[in-house]
Amino acid sequence: xxxIIALSTMLFTSVAFNANAADIAAxxxxxxxxxxxxxxxxxxxxxxxxxxxxxxxxxxxKQLRDFKxxxxxxxxxxxxxxxxxxxxxxxxxxxxxxxx
Numbered sequence: 307x308x309x310i311i312a313l314s315t316m317l318f319t320s321v322a323f324n325a326n327a328a329d330i331a332a333x334x335x336x337x338x339x340x341x342x343x344x345x346x347x348x349x350x351x352x353x354x355x356x357x358x359x360x361x362x363x364x365x366x367x368k369q370l371r372d373f374k375x376x377x378x379x380x381x382x383x384x385x386x387x388x389x390x391x392x393x394x395x396x397x398x399x400x401x402x403x404x405x406x
Contacts (some may be wrong), residue, residue, distance in 0.1 A: 359405035
């Protein structure tokens, strides 16, 4: 019985994790406008714009949420973040985090 409970717990956890998993391909598609400042591969060619490739997901998500809410202010980034849904934020962040 313990094995059945353990297996059930593992399966449930796996399904729950996958249901919340970000879609990197969708993030790549949504990030097309980001390339103008942050580079096509997340490495900016312009020193004043930060590199996004390889940043931690949680950091990227927080920054986008802060720009969207107004907690962090930048006229360009706030305008870029405003139309993003929570799913978009997760997907874009996962995409940039996946880059080397």
